[in-house]
Amino acid sequence: MLPRIVLVDDQPEYRAVVRALVSEGVHIVAEAGNAEEAMLMVDEHRPDGVVMDVNLGQVNGFHLAKALTERHPHLRILLTSAFAERVYAEYARRIPGASFISKSELNGRTLAMYFKS
Amino acid sequence: MGLPPTLKWANRFGKDPNMGSLCRPFPFYFRTARRMAGWGAILLVTLLFCAGCVAPLGEAEPQAPRARAGVMDLSAWDFASGSVPLDGTWAFYWGEFIPPEAFHSPDELGEPLLIDVPGSWERLTAEGEPLPPYGHGTYHLRVELGQRRGPLGLRLRGILSAFSLWVNGEHMITRGAVGTDQDSERSVGGETHVGLGSGLSTLDIVIHVSNFAFRDGGIISSPLLGDQATLTHDTQRALGIQVFLASSLFVIGLYHMGIWSIRRNDLHALFLGLFCLLLAARTTVMHHAPLTLLLPDLSLDVMLKVEYLGFYLGLPIFALFLWSLYPKEFSERIVGAILIVGVLFSLFVLFTPGRINSGVLAYFELFAIACFVYMTVATVRAARRGREGARLILLGAVIVFVVVIHDMLYFWHWIPTRDFAPVAIFGMVLAYSLIVSKRFSDAYERERMLVRQNTALLGTVQRQVEEIKRSRRLIYEREERTRSSIAETLHGTVQSRLLSARLYLQSALQRLEQAVAPIDGSRFADEASSMIVKANEEIDKGRQEVRDISHRLHPTLIRMGLVAAIRGLIERFDSHFAVALQLGSGFGADEQQDGDEAIDEKTGLLVYRTVEEALTNAAKHAQATQVEVALDFVDGKAVWARVSDNGRGMSVDRSGHGVGLHIIATRVEEVGGEYTLSSTPGQGTTLEVRIPVARFRDRQK
Numbered sequence: 001m002l003p004r005i006v007l008v009d010d011q012p013e014y015r016a017v018v019r020a021l022v023s024e025g026v027h028i029v030a031e032a033g034n035a036e037e038a039m040l041m042v043d044e045h046r047p048d049g050v051v052m053d054v055n056l057g058q059v060n061g062f063h064l065a066k067a068l069t070e071r072h073p074h075l076r077i078l079l080t081s082a083f084a085e086r087v088y089a090e091y092a093r094r095i096p097g098a099s100f101i102s103k104s105e106l107n108g109r110t111l112a113m114y115f116k117s
Numbered sequence: 118m119g120l121p122p123t124l125k126w127a128n129r130f131g132k133d134p135n136m137g138s139l140c141r142p143f144p145f146y147f148r149t150a151r152r153m154a155g156w157g158a159i160l161l162v163t164l165l166f167c168a169g170c171v172a173p174l175g176e177a178e179p180q181a182p183r184a185r186a187g188v189m190d191l192s193a194w195d196f197a198s199g200s201v202p203l204d205g206t207w208a209f210y211w212g213e214f215i216p217p218e219a220f221h222s223p224d225e226l227g228e229p230l231l232i233d234v235p236g237s238w239e240r241l242t243a244e245g246e247p248l249p250p251y252g253h254g255t256y257h258l259r260v261e262l263g264q265r266r267g268p269l270g271l272r273l274r275g276i277l278s279a280f281s282l283w284v285n286g287e288h289m290i291t292r293g294a295v296g297t298d299q300d301s302e303r304s305v306g307g308e309t310h311v312g313l314g315s316g317l318s319t320l321d322i323v324i325h326v327s328n329f330a331f332r333d334g335g336i337i338s339s340p341l342l343g344d345q346a347t348l349t350h351d352t353q354r355a356l357g358i359q360v361f362l363a364s365s366l367f368v369i370g371l372y373h374m375g376i377w378s379i380r381r382n383d384l385h386a387l388f389l390g391l392f393c394l395l396l397a398a399r400t401t402v403m404h405h406a407p408l409t410l411l412l413p414d415l416s417l418d419v420m421l422k423v424e425y426l427g428f429y430l431g432l433p434i435f436a437l438f439l440w441s442l443y444p445k446e447f448s449e450r451i452v453g454a455i456l457i458v459g460v461l462f463s464l465f466v467l468f469t470p471g472r473i474n475s476g477v478l479a480y481f482e483l484f485a486i487a488c489f490v491y492m493t494v495a496t497v498r499a500a501r502r503g504r505e506g507a508r509l510i511l512l513g514a515v516i517v518f519v520v521v522i523h524d525m526l527y528f529w530h531w532i533p534t535r536d537f538a539p540v541a542i543f544g545m546v547l548a549y550s551l552i553v554s555k556r557f558s559d560a561y562e563r564e565r566m567l568v569r570q571n572t573a574l575l576g577t578v579q580r581q582v583e584e585i586k587r588s589r590r591l592i593y594e595r596e597e598r599t600r601s602s603i604a605e606t607l608h609g610t611v612q613s614r615l616l617s618a619r620l621y622l623q624s625a626l627q628r629l630e631q632a633v634a635p636i637d638g639s640r641f642a643d644e645a646s647s648m649i650v651k652a653n654e655e656i657d658k659g660r661q662e663v664r665d666i667s668h669r670l671h672p673t674l675i676r677m678g679l680v681a682a683i684r685g686l687i688e689r690f691d692s693h694f695a696v697a698l699q700l701g702s703g704f705g706a707d708e709q710q711d712g713d714e715a716i717d718e719k720t721g722l723l724v725y726r727t728v729e730e731a732l733t734n735a736a737k738h739a740q741a742t743q744v745e746v747a748l749d750f751v752d753g754k755a756v757w758a759r760v761s762d763n764g765r766g767m768s769v770d771r772s773g774h775g776v777g778l779h780i781i782a783t784r785v786e787e788v789g790g791e792y793t794l795s796s797t798p799g800q801g802t803t804l805e806v807r808i809p810v811a812r813f814r815d816r817q818k
Binding site: 010011013014017018020021054055058060062082083085086087088090091103104106107 | 608609610612613614616617619620621623624627657660664673674676677678681684685688
């Protein structure tokens with residue numbers, strides 16, 4: 001059974017691409033375009049993990065990630081960004097159950113490996 | 118003769134149709150008084166006061182008896198009604214000093230000449246020839262008093278130039294030293310009072326007179342006989358007035374000299390001051406001659422010099438005064454000519470004895486009349502053109518002109534009234550002082566206006582500067598917003614599309630590999646794969662470029678917090694030099710939570726721009742190899758940042774900065790922050806800023 005994840009990104013086009021490309025590795029149970037939606041979806045679907053952008057409009061993705069893990073301690077979070085700034089990886093490490101990956105490295109296999117481990 | 122002279126003149130001004138031309142000043146005067154009510158009132162009160170002071174000094178009672186042929190009968194005269202001038206014809210013995218005892222047996226004396234007193238002996242003729250001004254003689258008058266009780270006194274003045282007095286055979290006084298020639302005579306001026314005692318019924322008056330010092334000889338003013346107390350009282354009052362006039366003129370003069378010493382451009386104050394001082398000096402030797410109270414033996418010569426100099430210098434200085442007030446109406450040449458004539462006459466007076474120089478007075482008086490005419494014409498012109506104070510000047514000038522003419526007639530014995538020029542001149546000086554004071558206060562007022570205008574201008578400039586600062590801030594903020602929105606699009610939409618394309622290609626590549634794996638060695642498949650890889654590389658390059666541009670426009674990372682943005686920034690300079698970041702304790706262990714939360718985005722952005730500019734300079738110009746960035750959040754109020762490099766240094770002068778640093782410096786100071794740039798050539802540059810966060814900005818200002 002594929003890991004169930006919620007996809008959070010403020011660009012709907014990008015969400016469509018991801019949905020199309022990672023279906024072999026993970027099961028996207030819900031999508032969210034902003035932080036509030038993300039909280040709602042996670043509460044509703046209780047996924048294994050969340051794939052989310054560090055930038056959510058005016059919201060700092062790390063703050064959302066922290067809030068999500070505090071609410072759901074077993075939730076695994078993969079933070080993504082178009083570019084791999086060093087500081088993202090560093091900040092992601094400080095959140096339990098969270099990691100960072102560049103968006104260009106996203107694919108089904110990677111996601112499957114990350115959420116199954 | 119019942120009215121005092123001043124009032125009489127006023128009446129004639131008002132009524133006599135023949136004085137039409139002289140009436141004109143009065144409407145002028147009243148118009149002026151209306152317009153400049155304060156001045157007019159002051160002037161009027163002063164003139165009335167002076168006139169009032171002078172009024173009781175009427176010396177001559179018209180019905181007083183006159184001396185006839187050396188005898189005067191005053192037995193019917195009541196001294197309580199006033200003093201008596203001993204005017205009339207006296208006995209006169211030319212060329213002799215006859216001892217008073219000799220008059221006990223008058224038959225032994227020759228036939229006397231009969232001389233008019235007051236008057237110069239030049240009017241007499243002896244043996245068909247007029248008497249010369251220089252010489253000596255004896256005056257004799259017998260006064261019948263009847264039975265008198267009150268103590269009597271005699272006032273003598275204008276006896277030129279030295280005399281001795283005997284009354285009833287008793288020597289009363291000698292003024293100067295009478296002589297028979299210029300060497301044996303010592304002349305004096307001034308006024309003499311002699312107490313005659315009481316209980317006298319007859320006065321036998323003998324006066325030896327000599328004159329080698331003046332153009333006139335003899336008793337040229339009326340000797341006054343009267344109740345001693347009244348005489349003393351009147352004289353003291355007259356002296357008091359004269360001292361008052363002299364002191365007032367002196368103080369007014371000093372005051373204007375003082376003003377001039379501070380305001381050297383106000384020449385009218387200088388000239389009026391000099392004029393007043395000259396008049397003051399002249400007043401001390403004229404009439405009752407108050408100066409002789411201090412210096413009883415002052416020679417007539419010295420007194421004459423002071424008097425004449427006052428006139429000869431006073432006229433040109435007065436002309437200069439008018440010229441300085443109305444330079445357009447007064448010709449410099451004519452005023453210069455008046456000055457030269459005045460100075461020449463003054464020099465003549467200074468270096469010649471009185472008996473010579475007193476003779477030229479008449480010529481100068483003629484000259485003075487011409488000058489007065491000129492000055493009046495010019496002042497009328499000024500008044501017509503509406504120049505300030507010209508009408509008042511004109512009024513004063515006309516009054517003084519009339520008074521001076523009158524006094525000339527008086528001095529030349531053509532009319533018998535006393536002179537009252539000093540009072541008129543004093544009134545005039547006072548009026549002119551008011552004009553000068555007005556000018557002075559106007560100048561002061563103008564300066565105050567200027568100060569007020571300057572203050573207003575300064576306010577306007579400050580408001581405009583504030584406006585400029587405000588619009589600069591708005592421009593800066595608008596620019597940041599625009600940059601941020603472009604960066605947002607680049608970083609979000611554009612980047613996202615490129616990324617999607619890349620992901621599709623990546624995925625396509627995987628599919629292609631899976632699909633073609635069994636078909637080994639397919640040339641087309643290999644080519645397709647490598648093309649996709651190349652496409653990916655191109656896309657990556659494009660993404661990198663878009664990212665760089667978007668970062669330069671606006672640091673997207675700032676949304677993650679200032680520290681995150683600075684870390685990202687430092688990363689961009691990795692290829693130039695090693696950057697050490699030191700975070701102060703103000704940010705706490707979790708830089709995400711503790712520090713950046715409290716730092717608003719505007720402040721963070723400004724700190725970011727500062728560090729960015731310093732790093733850019735270090736990379737572009739300073740050729741630094743090591744840079745240290747220190748950052749702290751001080752007391753939750755302000756962000757402190759310091760960037761120091763080991764480059765070659767730069768000019769600290771702000772005008773020598775690049776545009777970037779200049780903008781940063783201005784911006785930092787605008788929000789109430791501190792900006793310090795220090796640099797040593799060859800040893801690097803340190804830029805330090807302290808920027809209050811938004812909610813502390815207003816309080817800091």
